[in-house]
Amino acid sequence: MIIIKKVGKQSYILSNPITIKESASIVGPKEKNGPLHQFFDKCLEDEFWGEKSWEKAESKIIKETVNMVISKSGIANADIDFCFAGDLLNQCIASSFGLRETNIPFIGLFGACSTFVESLIVASSFIDGDFAKNTVCAASSHFCSAEKQFRFPLELGNQRPQSSQWTVTGSGAVILTKDGTGPYITSFTPGKIVDMGIKDVNNMGAAMAGAAEDTIISHFKDTGRSPNYYDAIFTGDLGYIGKDILIDLTESKGYNIKSNYNDCGVLIFDKENQDTHSGGSGCGCIASVFSGYIYKMLQEKKYKKILLIATGALMNSTSSQQGESIPGIAHAISVEL
Amino acid sequence: MIIIKKVGKQSYILSNPITIKESASIVGPKEKNGPLHQFFDKCLEDEFWGEKSWEKAESKIIKETVNMVISKSGIANADIDFCFAGDLLNQCIASSFGLRETNIPFIGLFGACSTFVESLIVASSFIDGDFAKNTVCAASSHFCSAEKQFRFPLELGNQRPQSSQWTVTGSGAVILTKDGTGPYITSFTPGKIVDMGIKDVNNMGAAMAGAAEDTIISHFKDTGRSPNYYDAIFTGDLGYIGKDILIDLTESKGYNIKSNYNDCGVLIFDKENQDTHSGGSGCGCIASVFSGYIYKMLQEKKYKKILLIATGALMNSTSSQQGESIPGIAHAISVEL
Numbered sequence: 001m002i003i004i005k006k007v008g009k010q011s012y013i014l015s016n017p018i019t020i021k022e023s024a025s026i027v028g029p030k031e032k033n034g035p036l037h038q039f040f041d042k043c044l045e046d047e048f049w050g051e052k053s054w055e056k057a058e059s060k061i062i063k064e065t066v067n068m069v070i071s072k073s074g075i076a077n078a079d080i081d082f083c084f085a086g087d088l089l090n091q092c093i094a095s096s097f098g099l100r101e102t103n104i105p106f107i108g109l110f111g112a113c114s115t116f117v118e119s120l121i122v123a124s125s126f127i128d129g130d131f132a133k134n135t136v137c138a139a140s141s142h143f144c145s146a147e148k149q150f151r152f153p154l155e156l157g158n159q160r161p162q163s164s165q166w167t168v169t170g171s172g173a174v175i176l177t178k179d180g181t182g183p184y185i186t187s188f189t190p191g192k193i194v195d196m197g198i199k200d201v202n203n204m205g206a207a208m209a210g211a212a213e214d215t216i217i218s219h220f221k222d223t224g225r226s227p228n229y230y231d232a233i234f235t236g237d238l239g240y241i242g243k244d245i246l247i248d249l250t251e252s253k254g255y256n257i258k259s260n261y262n263d264c265g266v267l268i269f270d271k272e273n274q275d276t277h278s279g280g281s282g283c284g285c286i287a288s289v290f291s292g293y294i295y296k297m298l299q300e301k302k303y304k305k306i307l308l309i310a311t312g313a314l315m316n317s318t319s320s321q322q323g324e325s326i327p328g329i330a331h332a333i334s335v336e337l
Numbered sequence: 338m339i340i341i342k343k344v345g346k347q348s349y350i351l352s353n354p355i356t357i358k359e360s361a362s363i364v365g366p367k368e369k370n371g372p373l374h375q376f377f378d379k380c381l382e383d384e385f386w387g388e389k390s391w392e393k394a395e396s397k398i399i400k401e402t403v404n405m406v407i408s409k410s411g412i413a414n415a416d417i418d419f420c421f422a423g424d425l426l427n428q429c430i431a432s433s434f435g436l437r438e439t440n441i442p443f444i445g446l447f448g449a450c451s452t453f454v455e456s457l458i459v460a461s462s463f464i465d466g467d468f469a470k471n472t473v474c475a476a477s478s479h480f481c482s483a484e485k486q487f488r489f490p491l492e493l494g495n496q497r498p499q500s501s502q503w504t505v506t507g508s509g510a511v512i513l514t515k516d517g518t519g520p521y522i523t524s525f526t527p528g529k530i531v532d533m534g535i536k537d538v539n540n541m542g543a544a545m546a547g548a549a550e551d552t553i554i555s556h557f558k559d560t561g562r563s564p565n566y567y568d569a570i571f572t573g574d575l576g577y578i579g580k581d582i583l584i585d586l587t588e589s590k591g592y593n594i595k596s597n598y599n600d601c602g603v604l605i606f607d608k609e610n611q612d613t614h615s616g617g618s619g620c621g622c623i624a625s626v627f628s629g630y631i632y633k634m635l636q637e638k639k640y641k642k643i644l645l646i647a648t649g650a651l652m653n654s655t656s657s658q659q660g661e662s663i664p665g666i667a668h669a670i671s672v673e674l
Binding site (some may be wrong): 004005006010012015052053055056081082086088089090091092093096097099100102103104105106107108109110111112118121122125126128129130131149190191192193194195314315316317318319322324327329 | 341342343347349352389390392393418419423425426427428429430433434436437439440441442443444445446447448449455458459462463465466467468486527528529530531532651652653654655656659661664666
């Protein structure tokens with residue numbers, strides 16, 4: 001029995017490319033002041049959006065982002081076969097509370113900040129395998145709920161190291177469909193868990209760079225493509241430090257990605273004026289940057305072929321307190337016109 | 338465009354039934370003293386298994402369960418295309434730390450106690466859609482790490498209400514393959530999030546019963562089957578209270594499941610002698626009861642057709658402290674010889 005869609009060790013070419021029919025993004029006030037603000041569908045004025053807690057605000061953000069993308073697509077909820085979603089909160093409550101009224105079969109995912117691309121891979125497989133015609137995929141994060149959960153109470157005004165990243169408040173969602181005119185998801189490379197032995201919870205970019213390298217090199221080897229096959233390669237979210245490490249790691253394997261590579265965590269904030277240190281992070285970072293900026297660049301044909309690699313740090317605050325290292329994972333998809 | 342594998346509103350008949358080639362289960366000391374002890378592959382003498390924390394012990398349990406099922410199957414890790422797994426710990430660290438050395442592409446799932454059947458559904462779709470030949474699916478939970486995380490420090494010796502359930506220390510894992518001689522996964526019904534408005538975190542069975550009802554009724558309506566199509570129907574884990582509620586709820590919709598229905602949380606502990614109140618729960622409960630007991634009953638042809646419905650409570654301790662209700666979800670698969 002041959003797995004006809006698999007190429008190489010861990011990459012897949014879709015027999016019928018999946019259309020990304022529509023996207024939506026909602027972000028917070030800091031992202032509103034960032035360089036990509038004009039690409040997001042909605043920018044919030046504050047981190048609460050009328051809710052009584054940051055967790056409830058995050059649920060509202062993913063809820064309204066999903067409602068928005070469904071509305072923009074013109075597809076009825078009853079015609080959406082699956083919702084694939086996840087977030088960073090313990091037990092993924094942003095998704096489960098935010099999406100409890102959709103009335104769509106729900107598959108909860110957890111890949112930390114890799115969740116958005118993980119959802120695209122799973123949805124693509126379901127659509128390509130004739131288990132779905134239309135799906136919605138979404139992920140979210142929230143600066144305040146993440147700081148509270150993973151680091152320190154915000155009220156403490158704790159100083160952040162230069163290597164730390166700033167969790168994006170925001171959500172991105174897309175509708176994938178079996179029929180359509182693109183942009184198309186044409187292939188994907190799911191990632192393995194890679195542990196570089198890094199224990200510094202304030203340097204997630206370094207912890208995840210090894211996983212990004214593993215997936216991106218596997219993608220190139222499996223598909224026989226070189227970096228210049230793509231107009232642009234995006235990771236999310238390695239930040240400045242992880243981005244530089246990934247450039248070095250891939251170069252050491254004979255692949256030069258420097259000329260056409262960037263990171264969503266680098267793109268979403270202004271390095272000089274926004275004081276986020278190593279850039280943005282969080283499930284909502286690549287989700288909103290793809291759904292806002294990159295998807296619109298594809299629609300405008302400014303990019304025709306992109307590789308999108310989402311990276312996740314698979315730890316929690318207990319594991320770090322127990323002296324564990326930070327395993328990473330990275331999932332990649334290619335999107336082409 | 339017709340979705341050929343979908344029947345009714347949300348059920349799927351597999352075009353090529355997926356074989357559950359092998360199973361493995363490892364459980365803790367309390368489960369060792371329960372009525373199913375002889376069906377588990379390994380029963381631990383204590384909750385630590387030589388590790389320094391309960392979290393590390395849970396990681397070891399899922400790691401060794403996955404290693405065991407792969408070993409029993411005779412399939413090389415390199416020939417396993419995907420690992421689908423999840424657990425109850427914050428950010429699913431039991432799975433990510435336990436499975437970081439498998440070197441298998443990893444798709445992290447979160448469906449609370451529904452994770453095991455969720456993993457079977459996603460894996461079946463990947464295999465049926467020609468994205469995988471062999472997959473491993475696993476889930477775990479641990480009484481001590483769960484109590485610490487969701488409820489009270491164990492050292493407090495807190496009294497548990499009669500409606501509470503006892504999180505199973507254990508893991509179950511299976512290998513699904515494209516080729517094989519069964520038992521076969523023949524259909525599945527993924528669940529929607531259903532919120533009954535219940536806020537009592539010590540009565541998860543009641544909170545999840547509505548989701549179980551929604552999925553089981555959808556399964557019967559979509560497939561045109563009645564409860565007696567199956568030799569046995571198992572939920573996991575509604576416990577005694579949720580089981581009774583589900584019987585009532587389904588009866589009110591015209592389906593009588595009383596004669597062939599049981600719950601994995603009811604089966605795993607002795608009601609009279611083990612003082613678990615409303616029975617067992619946790620991702621590891623249905624995972625170990627299926628991988629241990631039910632799978633062996635299928636192999637021995639004591640059951641020829643079963644319906645397996647895993648239920649999850651999609652909350653965390655913060656959401657409950659903020660006064661939120663407890664949304665539930667339930668995913669169903671049918672397994673036939």
